Amino acid sequence: MNELRCSLLVIGGGPGGYVCASRAARLGVDTILVEGQRVGGTCLNIGCIPSKALIHAAELYHNAVQQAGTGMQGITVSAPRLDFGQTQEWKTGVVDKLCNGVAGLLERSGVKTLKGWARFRDGKTVEVESETGPVLVRADNVVIATGSVPVELPGLPFGGRILDSTAALALPQPPRRLAVIGAGYIGLELGTALAKLGSEVTMIEAGPNILPQYDDKLTRPAKRRLEALGIALRLNTKSTGWDDATGVLTLQGEDGEERLEADAVLVTVGRRPATDGLGLGELNLRLNGPFIEVDDRCHTSMRGVFAIGDVTPGPMLAHRAMAQGEIVADVVAGHANAWDKACVPAVCFTDPEIATVGLLPSEVPEGVATKVSEFSFRANGRALTLDAAEGFVRIVARESDHVILGIQATGPGVSELVSGFALAIETGLRVEDVAGTIHAHPTLGEALQEAALATASMANHG
Amino acid sequence: MAEHTFKLPDIGEGIAEAELSDWLVKVGDVVREDDVICEVTTDKATVEIPAAVSGKVTWLGGKAGEVMAIGSDLIRIETDETVEIVAQPEPEVATAPEPEAKAEAAPAPVEPAKPAAPRRPAPSPAIPLARNASGRPLAAPSVRGRARELGIDLRQLRGTGPAGRILHEDLDDFLAHGPDTRGGGGLVRRTGTEEKRVTGVRRKIAERMALAKQRIPHFSIIEEVEVEALEELRAKLNQRFGADRGKLTMLPFLLRALSEAVVDHPEINAHYDDEAGVITRFEALHCGIATQTDTGLMVPVLAHTEARTLWDTAREIKRLSDAARERRIGPESLSGSTLTVTSLGPLGALATTPIINHPEVAIVGVNKMVVRPVWDGQAFVPRRMMNLSCSFDHRVVDGYVAAEFVAKVKSLLETPAMLFMEWRDE
Numbered sequence: 068m069n070e071l072r073c074s075l076l077v078i079g080g081g082p083g084g085y086v087c088a089s090r091a092a093r094l095g096v097d098t099i100l101v102e103g104q105r106v107g108g109t110c111l112n113i114g115c116i117p118s119k120a121l122i123h124a125a126e127l128y129h130n131a132v133q134q135a136g137t138g139m140q141g142i143t144v145s146a147p148r149l150d151f152g153q154t155q156e157w158k159t160g161v162v163d164k165l166c167n168g169v170a171g172l173l174e175r176s177g178v179k180t181l182k183g184w185a186r187f188r189d190g191k192t193v194e195v196e197s198e199t200g201p202v203l204v205r206a207d208n209v210v211i212a213t214g215s216v217p218v219e220l221p222g223l224p225f226g227g228r229i230l231d232s233t234a235a236l237a238l239p240q241p242p243r244r245l246a247v248i249g250a251g252y253i254g255l256e257l258g259t260a261l262a263k264l265g266s267e268v269t270m271i272e273a274g275p276n277i278l279p280q281y282d283d284k285l286t287r288p289a290k291r292r293l294e295a296l297g298i299a300l301r302l303n304t305k306s307t308g309w310d311d312a313t314g315v316l317t318l319q320g321e322d323g324e325e326r327l328e329a330d331a332v333l334v335t336v337g338r339r340p341a342t343d344g345l346g347l348g349e350l351n352l353r354l355n356g357p358f359i360e361v362d363d364r365c366h367t368s369m370r371g372v373f374a375i376g377d378v379t380p381g382p383m384l385a386h387r388a389m390a391q392g393e394i395v396a397d398v399v400a401g402h403a404n405a406w407d408k409a410c411v412p413a414v415c416f417t418d419p420e421i422a423t424v425g426l427l428p429s430e431v432p433e434g435v436a437t438k439v440s441e442f443s444f445r446a447n448g449r450a451l452t453l454d455a456a457e458g459f460v461r462i463v464a465r466e467s468d469h470v471i472l473g474i475q476a477t478g479p480g481v482s483e484l485v486s487g488f489a490l491a492i493e494t495g496l497r498v499e500d501v502a503g504t505i506h507a508h509p510t511l512g513e514a515l516q517e518a519a520l521a522t523a524s525m526a527n528h529g
Numbered sequence: 530m531a532e533h534t535f536k537l538p539d540i541g542e543g544i545a546e547a548e549l550s551d552w553l554v555k556v557g558d559v560v561r562e563d564d565v566i567c568e569v570t571t572d573k574a575t576v577e578i579p580a581a582v583s584g585k586v587t588w589l590g591g592k593a594g595e596v597m598a599i600g601s602d603l604i605r606i607e608t609d610e611t612v613e614i615v616a617q618p619e620p621e622v623a624t625a626p627e628p629e630a631k632a633e634a635a636p637a638p639v640e641p642a643k644p645a646a647p648r649r650p651a652p653s654p655a656i657p658l659a660r661n662a663s664g665r666p667l668a669a670p671s672v673r674g675r676a677r678e679l680g681i682d683l684r685q686l687r688g689t690g691p692a693g694r695i696l697h698e699d700l701d702d703f704l705a706h707g708p709d710t711r712g713g714g715g716l717v718r719r720t721g722t723e724e725k726r727v728t729g730v731r732r733k734i735a736e737r738m739a740l741a742k743q744r745i746p747h748f749s750i751i752e753e754v755e756v757e758a759l760e761e762l763r764a765k766l767n768q769r770f771g772a773d774r775g776k777l778t779m780l781p782f783l784l785r786a787l788s789e790a791v792v793d794h795p796e797i798n799a800h801y802d803d804e805a806g807v808i809t810r811f812e813a814l815h816c817g818i819a820t821q822t823d824t825g826l827m828v829p830v831l832a833h834t835e836a837r838t839l840w841d842t843a844r845e846i847k848r849l850s851d852a853a854r855e856r857r858i859g860p861e862s863l864s865g866s867t868l869t870v871t872s873l874g875p876l877g878a879l880a881t882t883p884i885i886n887h888p889e890v891a892i893v894g895v896n897k898m899v900v901r902p903v904w905d906g907q908a909f910v911p912r913r914m915m916n917l918s919c920s921f922d923h924r925v926v927d928g929y930v931a932a933e934f935v936a937k938v939k940s941l942l943e944t945p946a947m948l949f950m951e952w953r954d955e
Binding site: 402403404405407408409410425426468469470471472473492493494495497499500 | 677
């Protein structure tokens, strides 16, 4: 068996793994990256990037349909046509470009990339089943960055008409009738996009609301939009069976049993760490449920073994994995670094988008008095010119010193405001700092300044 | 759509006014019929007022802490089929500014002094470590990274930036001069204050205590009681009957003793109406039992203590004190006491100076039981001892009478058989 030696072995080429490998290599660490599929991971190949491309295309088509109907801002077009094959081709082009970019980055950084599936023999030795036969890699440090996979529902195994998010992004045509089980952000994003592309969508959620981690107020505009798009929403409802022959999904809701005919069923009820077949049984790692416990340097309970991204406890977000990847690269290269982040921003690309950073009002620890201020996009000039005035920006500040603890927003393009929100919290700004910073007019970002002004002194347009 | 005005209802006892202790709703809230909208406190009890209809609150008739006349307008509720119950009403987008809100511009948080000197002025003593949204020291990522490289724990520093933020300058200062130990060697001044409105039960307690102390010239007698015999009797009774009838504490025995002692000293078991100049002596002993609750001191009344057995007394005390603590005690159980007992149990201290429950003329305080050495003529022997601290109204109770009363109680407790033997020989 071929044997390789290195200082750092990264298992998994997703956003966490490739950032870690590339950074470590550029810091002079002898680095190997193992990936069974194409580098880029879930995010680039079957997650963030293709879904955002599809959401954008769906929005364009939906606007065209609107313009063909009653018109928008005086613009009318004649019957728009959707060539979904071309849409998919364009989307694939975007994904290819980015994945090739990552492959190039790894190469330029001096990372040796092995294609194959890794399996631990012990904490320092990993066997890789590669195309050219098995390879044994001995490494001083190993990073587990294998990400996560969608969770299946019992009785609804993925395949055929039962889609996971990957399959939903690769559909040849929007299904005529689509049932989406699970109204978390993935289900909402894909369900909304496919509805805009012409599918008749039913969303099924076992809980009492969509996006249960957020408060009602924050999710209300998105919920209202579902209704406007004709998406049926069944809350407090569970799927109890699927008849593949007839294409009938059985639902158990508050009002009893119901049958729903569907051409495809998308299951988005959560994700779990992808550690099957990795041989974790050979290691004695401290786990937290299915997740691998790590310290502030992403060190597991075993010397020389690190874990980053979706396999570790915390929000399953690409940018968190990248930040962890940076830390591990620095630590392995002998530089001081550790996780000391004040916040991890989160964005749902729903319609309208929802962005949160730091603490929600409900998450403020007991005993900390806060001031919460909001500014509605209905009083924001730019939002009105975009014909998208629903939503608001909300700031949660500590009452004693006005330090900003959390910012939430929903509305037009708030995903692009979120970096500013995170900057304010990570650098420890007070509302007075934001209020005292001139925000360009007319922009959506003014809503942040206005919300800050409301706590600091008074909103100018509130 | 219709707006209904509701008045503060007559909550019994023929009272004319009541204190609005707390609102549980605010303007704009949607309430359902029978939801509690506010709490009202009278002389005797706190009463919850429910909403009479479902609808949206449009106006509140007073602020928490205000005393309102019975029958005055309390709340207005707008009923409307379209008002959605349960769902939160969506706040209107403010197109016109609300002048009141604007006027209350938030006060700027206190900033530490801005320094510029070889050693930066000490910001530390008054300022605790400022923390960011995740509870870590408040500092920009670049400051945190540099500190990590330098091996400096930011928790040792006190920032001089806005809101106590740690700046690069603070790190420089720390590097040049080391930790800032000026200002009390790690001890930090506490400067916060908290204002709390005195409302509800607490306000009632304050009024009654002030009244008692202003009008009544108190004097106190503190006497020690040997409780060896009483404790032995209590242990035996608990052993024999504890399983069936419940355990007895010291209190039922004391109440038994008081029931006997007031027969010889009726001047102690009395009310003094100082405005009318009349003393009312009672044959019955309605004993007030001072009880600590979450909202403050309450005095439920054990009626006709003289006619109760030890176990009956114990059960009734438990029922009353539980009811008081759970705030479901009615005004009838909080009035009419003729003599009050206050006992702090294991916290009972050596001696206390209890305040008389006006218009009563005496109060009996029970102190902690301890083992003390007692000289029996030949040697010191260990004895379980307990002090009684009693206060009297000197306007109507003379020192001699009070001393006799205390001596009587002492003798009954020290020879517990007497508690059960002294029935009148009619």
